[in-house]
Amino acid sequence: MQETLPAQDLVLIGAGHTNLHIVRKWRERPIPLVRVTLISAFNRAAYSGMLPGTLAGLYELREMEIDLDRLAAASGVRVVYEEAIGLDSGQQQVLLANRSPLRYDVAAIGIGSVPKIPDPLQQQPAVLSIKPMATFHHRLRERLVEVTQDGNESATVSVVIVGGGAAGVEVSFCLHEYLAKRLISAQLHLIDAGDTILRGYLPKMQQLAREELQRREIVTHLQQRVADFDGRQLTLENGRSLAADIIITATTAAPPPVLSHFDLAKADDGFLATRPTLQSTSAENVFVVGDTATFPDSPVPKAGVYAVRQGPVLWENLERSFQNQPFEEFHPQSSFLSLLATGDHKAIGQYHGQAFHSRWAWKWKDYLDRKFMKLHQVDDPHPEKTANGDSLPLNGASNGQLADSNR
Structure with missing residues (x-):
């Protein structure tokens, strides 16, 4: 019996x-006569919630890793393991x-954001961006080796975290645990331009943080x-003046530089201007999701959390796109559960106007994160090939390279 060839191409960028929600849904209910291709520079994705x-x-x-070969094969x-450098x-x-360029009939872009690095910290060996999160542990270990090998094994390591939002605060807590478990004497500083940490969170949660x-003697420098x-x-x-052997940037989200080579409408913040239907404002057959999207x-x-909630809407609209049906709109929730790990089997969080710090909050976070990861686990032990046999890294990506799954 002759195989029916796909008539149209859906390309997921990032x-x-x-986009991983779409890969999972494809396993359950593929769209007839459509071939889907995932473009990633790496063959594993790192789940930011567990970093x-x-x-x-x-x-x-x-x-905290999602095996893209295994998931895609199933x-x-x-x-296509390649770096996307533009879109025409x-x-x-x-x-x-x-x-060669990859043609699409419909595309979905979810390449995330990058921290906004202050000018004095650009191109400095001591500076570690929190992203890409997938390589953060490796880069941190390398820098610690450099700092402690110059006859300074017993010296106090000074670490400065720039950015007092959720990422900076959570990394401060967990980095304190990381260093303590390795018996590394350290002084941590947290810097933020605002008048409080965790801007936008409940005052009680800010207080708990x-x-x-x-309690951990992490010095905070506000404004x-x-x-x-x-x-x-x-x-x-x-x-x-602060001694700074290591500087970790967990600052405000900035658009990835590569977006300047995507010929799509930009919002004032440099991200891609996006309609409530998750479509680009300048190209109806291009969808934009996660941090990459800005709704003017x-x-x-x-x-x-918004990237996760956009998954079902994107899936519905992709189906409708190939069926020429009206689109759904994404309506972001005004409040949601927030949980920040403190690294000691506890978490600080807020929900429905209440803030808390407890072991059960960590158990709650751990349950939710493991539940999310389980969605991406498949049983096939031999995913040698994905559909059409194009699963091999085409840019030299190795099994030790990962993408960020936080977009």
């Missing part, structure tokens, strides 16, 4: 939360770093920005 817990030693590194999805909406092509930072860094000493705007008329914070 292996973030929302702090992994840093604190509460998870093995492999527990779902009948083709994977007129020609309907995704431009790739090391191979401040108390936990104080301060980085004025200068000479490679060893960091100077704040108020003139105070109703902006939402760059947070992973």
Whole structure:
């Protein structure tokens, strides 16, 4: 019997939360006569929700990783391991770093965001961006080896975390555990330009986080920005100087530089301007999700929870796109559960106007994170090939390379 060839191509750019939802749904209910291709620079995706817990030693590194080969093979999805370097909406092509452009009929872009690095910290060996999260542990270990090998094994390591939002605060807690478990004497500093940590969160949750930072003797510097860094000493705007062996940036989300090569409409913040239907405002057959999307008329914070909630809407609209039916709109929730790991089998959180810090909050977070990861686990032990046999890394990506699943 002759096999029916796909008539149209759906291309998923980036292996973030929302696009991985499409890969999972494809396993359950593939769209007839459509071939789906996932483009990722790496063959494993790192789940951002488990990064702090992994840093604190509460998870093995492999527990926060999603095996894209295995998931794609089980779902009948083709994977192209390449870096997307642009998009030509007129020609309907995704431009790739090391191979010919890939044509699409419909595309979904979810390549996330990057931290906004202060100018004095650009191109500095001591500076570690929280992203890509998949390589953060490796980069941190390498930097610690450099810092402690120069005859300074017994010296106190000074670590500065720039950014007092959820990521910066959670990393501060869990990095404290990471260093303590390795018997590394350290002094941690947390810097933020605002007048409080965790802006936008309940005052009670901010208070609980401040108390936990104080208990761990993590020094907080509010209403301060980085004025200068000479490679060893960091100077704040108020003139105070801090020793800084390691600087971790967990700052405001900025658009990935590659977006400048996507010929799609941009919002004022540099991200891709997106309609409530998750379509690009300038190309109806291109969808934009996660941090990559900005809704000009109703902006939402760059947070992973929105990427997760966009998954079902994107799936519905992809189906409707190929069936020429009206689209659904994404309506972001005004409030949601927030849980931050403190690294000691506890978590700080807020929900429905209440804030808390407890062991049961950690158990709640652990349950939700493991439940999310279980969605991406498949039983096939031999995923040698994905659909159409294009599962091999085409840019030299190795099994040790990962993408971030927080988009």
